Amino acid sequence: MDAQTAPQKAVSGIAKTRVTAIPGDGIGPEVVGAVQRILAAAGAQIDWEEAEAGAAVFKRGIGSGAPQETLDSIARNRIVLKGPLETPVDYGEKSANVTLRKFFELYGNIRPVRELPGIRTPFSGRGIDMVIVRENVEDLYTGIEHMQTAGAAQCLKLITEPGSERILRLAAALTLAEGRKKLTCATKANIMKLTEGMMKRVFERIMPDYPAIEPAHMIIDNCAHQMVIAPEQFDVVVATNMNGDIISDLAAGLVGGLGVAPSSNIGDHAAMFEAVHGSAPQIAGRDLANPTALLLSAIMMLRHIGDFAAAEKVEQALLVTLEEGRNLTGDIARKGQGVGTTAYTDQVIANLGRTSAHASRAYKPLTLPDWPRGVWHQAPKAREVTGLDVFIETGTAPAELAAALQAAAEGTGLGLKMIENRGVQVWPALSGQPFLVDLFRCRFLLAEPAENADADIAKLMAAIGAKHTWMHVEKLQRFDGKDGYTKAQGEN
Ligand code: NAP
Numbered sequence: 001m002d003a004q005t006a007p008q009k010a011v012s013g014i015a016k017t018r019v020t021a022i023p024g025d026g027i028g029p030e031v032v033g034a035v036q037r038i039l040a041a042a043g044a045q046i047d048w049e050e051a052e053a054g055a056a057v058f059k060r061g062i063g064s065g066a067p068q069e070t071l072d073s074i075a076r077n078r079i080v081l082k083g084p085l086e087t088p089v090d091y092g093e094k095s096a097n098v099t100l101r102k103f104f105e106l107y108g109n110i111r112p113v114r115e116l117p118g119i120r121t122p123f124s125g126r127g128i129d130m131v132i133v134r135e136n137v138e139d140l141y142t143g144i145e146h147m148q149t150a151g152a153a154q155c156l157k158l159i160t161e162p163g164s165e166r167i168l169r170l171a172a173a174l175t176l177a178e179g180r181k182k183l184t185c186a187t188k189a190n191i192m193k194l195t196e197g198m199m200k201r202v203f204e205r206i207m208p209d210y211p212a213i214e215p216a217h218m219i220i221d222n223c224a225h226q227m228v229i230a231p232e233q234f235d236v237v238v239a240t241n242m243n244g245d246i247i248s249d250l251a252a253g254l255v256g257g258l259g260v261a262p263s264s265n266i267g268d269h270a271a272m273f274e275a276v277h278g279s280a281p282q283i284a285g286r287d288l289a290n291p292t293a294l295l296l297s298a299i300m301m302l303r304h305i306g307d308f309a310a311a312e313k314v315e316q317a318l319l320v321t322l323e324e325g326r327n328l329t330g331d332i333a334r335k336g337q338g339v340g341t342t343a344y345t346d347q348v349i350a351n352l353g354r355t356s357a358h359a360s361r362a363y364k365p366l367t368l369p370d371w372p373r374g375v376w377h378q379a380p381k382a383r384e385v386t387g388l389d390v391f392i393e394t395g396t397a398p399a400e401l402a403a404a405l406q407a408a409a410e411g412t413g414l415g416l417k418m419i420e421n422r423g424v425q426v427w428p429a430l431s432g433q434p435f436l437v438d439l440f441r442c443r444f445l446l447a448e449p450a451e452n453a454d455a456d457i458a459k460l461m462a463a464i465g466a467k468h469t470w471m472h473v474e475k476l477q478r479f480d481g482k483d484g485y486t487k488a489q490g491e492n
Helices: 028-041 055-059 068-077 096-103 161-177 195-209 220-229 241-254 292-304 308-324 341-350 398-409 453-467
Strands: 017-022 046-050 079-082 108-114 129-135 145-149 152-155 182-187 214-219 236-239 262-266 271-275 383-393 414-421 424-427 439-446 469-479
Touching: 017 028, 017 068, 028 046, 028 292, 028 308, 028 341, 046 068, 068 079, 079 292, 108 161, 108 241, 108 292, 129 161, 129 241, 145 383, 145 469, 161 182, 161 195, 161 236, 182 195, 182 220, 182 241, 195 214, 214 220, 220 236, 220 241, 236 241, 262 292, 271 292, 292 308, 308 341, 383 414, 383 453, 398 414, 398 424, 398 439, 398 453, 414 453, 439 453, 439 469, 453 469
Parallel strands: 017 046, 017 079, 079 271, 129 236, 182 214, 182 236
Antiparallel strands: 108 129, 108 262, 145 152, 262 271, 383 439, 383 469, 414 424, 414 439
16 A cells, blocks of 8 residues: 555544445445444454445436545545445436546456355365456446447447556556465457557566566466366456456356455555445345455455454454354355344354464555656657548448549548458458448558648548548557557458
8 A cells, every 4th residue: 555545544542544434225234234343343443434325326316326425535535345336227327336436546456266165166176366457447448439320339448558557567566465476467469459469568568577476468268268277377367447347257256256256446546345246136125145245345455454463353254154154144055054144244253363274365565556647648759640540431332432532532642542341351352251331441541751641631531521421530650660550351
């Protein structure tokens, strides 16, 4: 933890850490209450400040799902223990979870996945013990989507160099803090060479800074396969947002599912700890919910605020409870022997002070990578505009479209190089047998480097706009002598 995430201490009495507690929806209040009771019994020095978010807030017409008082509480305390929040389908505009993650730039989603005693799965006995670190704010989840034509939608996959470096350095710091050895960066760099490739390239650039860590790169689909075939090989795995989302759920499934999966969302301004599961409305208010996932998240929180002793005490009590298998909630108990949330919580409390057969890992404080404030900008040494891609909606055949575009380009300094449809070149030569839709990417190149390429582009766009329906334009650029764009399938 660095100075920026240092939690607020209460002013009076013993130094307590003030934490924003969001009970949330459905089973949230029950599991948050259970965890608060266990932490109090363990002597954790926490001063809770309760705050509201979720369904009730949406119903009051607050579209973000989190009122200003809650945002203020988090900004003050910087540490949050959060119950699940319902994402209403009929009202409210955004997910309150996403609001909180984005508002506080909680860029690192940390999801430990390990075999727990007494939780039987097809993988029991394999010794699964890994952490998935998922980038939490970039990628396809920036939510930048546009309809290109009436029947073609596009979502922007945005990956930045600082965003990649920050999550990779967080993953490396976590590897060291948890005394782990290997960091696997899982990407789809073989297909998405610029975006997923960015993550891989930054990984290769920074890993020499961490000689104690064994670096590995794995293609994400193989990573999913390997996680099922040989999950014990993984130690820490880092991935971009959507890939990380999918493999972290897959990994959780190996050790008992979402009901026992904890997580943290970490950023420079705040850290939020929550179970992976949702509000389970079917069992809400019936004393049936299992608080284990949130308890494991709270143990992560205790370590984050530096209370390693309380974290180990609670963790050991939980492990003893699971090992002995007495008074477990219905979802993890032997058939017919399940008890309620309250009785399970009482059992964990009764086991405080006992030591399990499973030693806790030796953790060191996690130091977040130091990150400059302000707008990140890295000017290239050389930049050259070489042309543009124009996305045009039409139902005409490629050859006819090409003739019209060549006519439009006359006198502009730009020439039509190729036309593609859904990534496959269809002009000048047809590559393969693609099914054509009404969205064509038309690539124009400058005949020679131009002093003012924008003027040529504006002239061409005026000519195209007079006769065609275009949706968007991408400038083709070379940065430091390298093409800043990929070729279409079949383009030479
Ligand atoms: P869910 O709430 O995770 O529940 C799915 C099922 O998992 C439940 O019906 C229940 O199964 C079981 N379950 C989950 N947590 C449990 C626990 N602690 N103890 C015992 N059983 C548990 O998933 P969902 O039904 O898809 O989502 C419900 C709502 O939660 C939605 O509004 C969704 O948007 C929201 N959600 C919020 C978050 C978050 O706040 N981070 C995450 C995911 C979903 P049985 O029916 O077999 O008892």
